[in-house]
Amino acid sequence: MSSAADTLPRPAAVDLNLSALVAEGAGAEHLELQSDIRLLGRLLGDTVRRQEGEATFDLIERIRQTAIRFRRDEEEGARGGLDGVLNALSRDQAIQIIRAFSYFSHLANIAEDQHHVRRTRAHASAGSAPREGTLAFSLSRLRERGIGRAGLQAFFDGALVCPVLTAHPTEVRRKSNLDQERQIARVLAFRDRTRLTPDEERDCEAALRRAILTLWQTGILRRTRLKVIDEVANGLSYYDQTFLGELPGIYAALEDALAAADPAWADMELPSFFRMGSWIGGDRDGNPFVTADALRAALRMQSERALGHYLRELHALGAELSLDARHVSVSDEVAALAARSPDRSPHRRDEPYRQAVSGIYAGLAATARALGLAVPARPTEEAPAYTDAAALHADLTALHRSLVANGSEALARGRLRPLRRAVDTFGLHLAGVDLRQNADVHERVVAELLERARPGTGYAGLDEAARVALLVDELASPRPLASAYLAYSPETDAELAILREAADAHHRYGAAAVPTYVISKANAVSDVLEVVLLLKEVGLMRPEEGALALDVVPLFETIADLQASAAIMDALFGLPVYARLLDGRGRTQEVMLGYSDSNKDGGFLTSGWELYKAEIGLMEVFRRHGLRLRLFHGRGGSVGRGGGPSYQAILAQPGGAVQGAIRITEQGEVIAAKYGNPDLGRRNLETLAAATLEATLLHSGEPAPRPVYLEAMEALSASAYRAFRGLVYETPGFEQYFWQSTVISEIANLNIGSRPASRTNSRRIEDLRAIPWVFGWAQCRLMLPGWYGFGAAVEAFQAERGEAGLALLQEMARDWPFFRTLLSNMDMVLSKSDIAIASRYAELVEDKALREAIFGRLRGEWEASIRAVLAVTGQERLLERNPLLARSIRNRFPYIDPLNHLQVELLRRHRGGDTDERVVEGIHLTINGIAAGLRNSG
Template sequence: MKLSQKEFVFNNEVVTRFDLYNSLFLTLPFYQVKYTGTLLPFFKSHVEEGISKKLSPVEIIESFFNKYQQYIKDADRFHLLFRFIQYIERQVVLFDAIEDSAFSKLETGDDSSSMQVLLQQVINQPDTHAKVRAALQKFSLRLVLTAHPTQFYPGSVLGIITELTEALKVNNINQIYLLLQQLGKTPFLNKEKPTPVDEAVSLAWFLENVFYQSASSIKEKLDTEFDFLAEEEHQTLELGFWPGGDRDGNPNVNLQATQAVTELLRKVIYRCYARDYKELRKRLTFRGVEQYMAELDKQLNKETRPVELHSKNQQAIILENLEAIKKVLQKEHDGLFSNLVDDLIRKVKIFGNYFATLDIRQDSRILRKTHQYCLRESPIRHRFPKDYYDQTEEEKLKNIRFVEADFYSPDLADDMVKDTLDTIRYMREIQEMNGEKACHRFIISNCQQASDILQLVNLFLWSGWKADSLTIDFVPLFETVNDLQEAAGIMEKLYTNPFYTAHLKKRNNRQTIMLGFSDSTKDGGYLMANWSIYKAKVELTAMSRKYDIDLAFFDGRGGPPARGGGKTHRFYASMGHEIANDYIQLTIQGQTISTQYGSVDSARFNMEQLINAGIVSALNQENGDTIDENGRELIQNMADESYRYFMELRGNPLFLPYLEHLSPLKLLSEINISSRPVKRNSGAELKLEDLRAISFVTAWSQLKQNIPGFYGVGAALKKMEQEGKWEDLKNLYRQSSFFKTIIDNCMMSMSKSNFNITATLANDPVYGAFWTMLKNEYELTSSLLLKLSDTKVLMEESPVERQSIALREKIILPLVVIQHYALQQLNSPELNQETTNLYNKLIIRTVYGIVNAGRNLA
């Protein structure tokens, strides 16, 4: 079979080069372990052979050690296994760096979803050019970086990866060899759990080293192509930030963290500006610019900056001086180096005084508790009925009052209550220091009723904010299947509330609504989650248009398909007129950040894809993916069947015990990659509803079973086939980009599953039948997906991605086997505490490598 050009490039630039540099890598001695690199290939081959024979992990590991008599003692065996893990972790980094170095060659620009193709199409088409320009004047893309623990390398490792990628681009052997040695000596693990500020520092690395350049270069391309003038400029690209602001279930995020992250973001953006200014100063040695350069020096250089400037929004004065310099250059110096000035102007306009908008998020239950406290303790309590909290929702909406007060939370208040009120007050300080866009959104998690939003408005008005200058957007987050069904009705109650309507008018009549994917997957399974969000978008769009509200959807999507990721741009490009799509806003997190936005090239490409998707959708609203009644009925029937099947699985008494005993779920809380607990109510007994979606998905991915990404899909497809609707289903797959993307992402999730690793569980007296049920659904889903897509292997239409996944899975297969070996050994009754601790440490260390290799984990 003839290879495509992209496959040919991938084989040459990635596969062959990985084999070459990996052979060099294996000769490096780490921590005086001379023969680890020599033994690792033999160990990998032994593991692969054992898996093919469906041996247990214990049998595989023990038979390997029996071949090498020098590893008789337990201490020597543990030592070697830890060294294997050390090597494999770094092999993952090497593969990442090689793949990233080949990015520009793999993404050649012939992809129809790239912005370059869109620009080429409009060059000689004046009408289309005008339409695209008009669409861009309204459209905006906001990427929000979150600190969810799905991949975190320390900053030192990220720096090495960046340098290694650049060295690989030019095949600098000496530099590559030095960096590989440095990589071998550099710790991958944090000694202690990171704080929210530590997480912010990690993500700020991407802001400074990736987004600062990539976002401005995209804006330059758009400005050049469409002749956008400064006075008509619209902020096409925006960045958001959650570390230090996201309080939902994270007890470590508090006012002090918010203050520290606010200062961090400002410090980092000024460091970027100062670096650019230094380059500018080298070039602008002409007369006429001295006074403006001196003012910029005062504003941007920390050595010369007066203390009072640290608490002022300097964006306007920086832009004023840059514009003045540009005029001098154009008038007196033939515009020499104006491009450098334009570049800095563009960046200051995009990133302002704050770099990325800090979102504040809190659970509605905490906000209700805070509101109830204020009604009991604050001076405005007499304005509300005494039985307000015993009233129905309709009665609350009639009786709620919007009065202003200046209530300071006393020190004796509950910590969460005090933090909520103090943070609301501090948001105004942030806006005064860094501008309104620095912190203008409060997200209400677990939003279940209109009063959740209106009571939050109360908290702002009681904390010194004024109704006429309430420069805050209140963003409800609907996440569970039930909340998604109720969302449109909740928003109608808000749109008909006089105070809230008046507030929206002051906010340009725009309402942002966040829709979360992760918990809806855990709540109702893969198909129901996707379909519930789609239906909610249709209903919310209709409701917003009914009241003439400009709606922006903010999508909480994780990296893996099981958490809403995958080919995200396809969803946005396919939206028809039923769904508001003028703005694209989504979370990016963990391995999604490092995979899709880990380098300037990849970040630029993926942002351009999303911009292209938004513009294509705007231009083709009438021809977009509006699913007809028959298609809706098909998907609804599938979602219902999938939901029934998934809920049966959740209701199985072995469901949680299976995860607890056979995956590293219980040990995830000991992994120092996140400040967040694995579950809410951390001191209580483990319940599925308290388990965080990330922990839920991670546990299944460590098992290499990825249940959240496919379970129930096969059952739903089978039902459609039995009811004689298969041809209708195939037509839907061909015609609906939405449905095709769901199916294709499901295939991606299944491509990272490998039931052979746990095959011996089929005979387990406790879990055998449960494991067999999961395996049967996997095989059913796989066979019917291939039949539906007319393909012979999963992801056949994406051969390069399929090969990349296969290579990653091959690299980490020994880690998975070591992990399951350790988990099985923990069941031995003879273990002492010291040995138990060593097995736990083995498990924890393997989790890092498996997660980091995931790049769209499940």
């Protein structure tokens, strides 16, 4: 679109640029961002003109300028003009407008991401002090606090940082679109880091033009629903893009930084405390398409990606290590590797390192073939397969030791160093695939197995104490319950099949391939014991040895479950049969906390508070039993599902909750936002490690919050809970209001994942998955799950305690990281909300009385929550202390507003009986564009 200086004449080469996104208040450091956005917008404008014609281009430009004028000047005449233009669009015109504004947001996102990378590099080049969230910053803080090598070594020896990618569907873009966006990002990075000649500048612009043209001509939407195998492939693309390359780089940089600060670290190699996890192919909670076959395929594809990477790196390493034995010494280990190598080429007779690498390549290729995997390049000769990743790593380490010993440390620190680290980190499996299933399914399967083995057991009708007693008795027996001579229900057959596949994966790839079994909706000791019993059926629990082959992890999700979590774990640990199993698991128990369902159950404030209290309760139980607690945080992308900056979120945990280990879900469009760009991916991975390091070594001994803080939060939570439940679950007609005023029905029909939107065919809020619940409210710009109830809570608190109450809340915001982070996230969510646009969605509700009654309550609580956030934080306006984010959000609105308007209009037409497929396509396109503009909405 044209420059923000709309009074200037349009140049001959009209540009559809996005400069308004950054022009307002842009300082010198943002001129480069503005330049990138101008360039991308100009190329998009050229594309639109050439592909769709001058009239379409002019229409888009008119809408853009009017939307900016309305947002900038709050001019009612501009709003009326915008409404008039948008309402008059034909279906085809509407789709072109939607596509154009959607791509505006996507291109702006790419430019902003690249700007973050640029600023990080600029700080590094200038030798600036380490910034918060980096490992350098964390190490400097530790040195200031007197934590030396012993404390750090103890942390690293027991540390675990594990981001877990899930297939939870809020990413609406196809991989084809993401690939082109990555290409644009790569070209922008090249332009930024290279002194270009005029020819190179033209080449870069031509590459950008091709990528944008391809984007414009590529369908944004999937025509068919994703299959599980497609989700696996999408997840694997981030390994090529980021994880396989960047994780070894983080280790190398950390080791070098430690050695630079203390020579005692010089010859030390850190344990591989980063581990990648995945739910893709193993999470069958509510997803009937995750089967034993799907798990097998996921594991095979993952292993193929890991081994393919190693083989390519070995091939390149062999080309590099042309060292001649007549000029360098060779260790006995490497000499033995060379002697065993099938490579007998006379050209490499005096090149033992090459011979050794050839033998390692041949052995790994044999491993790939034994696993049924494709091999990038078949070796000329055969060699025995590796039995596990440790054996492969040992041979690579032999190369490393020999190179260091002969004075070639520089070569050892080249390609070999990241390859060794990758093998140690990713093994033969790449990422651990968690199994997840609902506790109700386990109950039915166990009940059937028991009834067939011991008729009359009546497991389903037993109370909890009787169930536990029966399960404990069965766990002590090595006898399996299932028989090959009996027929079982399809559900039981499917569950046993996937467990057998997990057991086979342990034999094929190692135990790290399937490390965890997560139990959704866990609310009793029997829920855990049922899973242990099922694992016994396939040999993953061996009672005579007291051995459990993977972690069994209860997931506490609802408010009631969180409140009961400590008591449940206390009772579980009191059972000798389970305590014995933990002895074989390093006396560590993992517990998963669900942010999404607890929010949908009790609202944002109560969810956050009950999660915090649950952690405190769990820590006390684990301390009494002498066990180590490892928390698995089930966070989503949006604030309403536990999202927000990871660094602040981890440091806001209760002191002692992060005991050197953390697992955390990465979901939906957040995966692309965090890890689609390798530089940003590295920064996000480093942030997780830095926060875990600080939370463990600097915050573990922090005193508990002042009792008056806890009392205040309890009062706030109680009021917020009443307000939220009163609206969502106790207001007649609220379900109807939600389904009619949001795009929830249309979201359910989007082909953005293999999982159904609801656990059942019910339209009840209780049965709806948390993702479409949050996504629906984000699309209509209300963001209800991220703030509703806070205004009512603060008003009630002040009414009871007066000015002293407000002063206390302000003190809590200043001194308590938990409360400060909660307010910061709410500040951001309220900034992205827009009550005027939300009112247009309310007009879709057919019952006028219902519409006015509920929307009136929504508007009142929205206004009260903004007042409360400003009063407690002491700000005069939202995001006052984060001007960069405030400007980004404010300047995005003109590009999102038309999409919201068109979405409402198309929804009205569709629900009014217009069956034209272009109307449905237009609705789905607006969902994509609005999500892109808001970024963390799912």
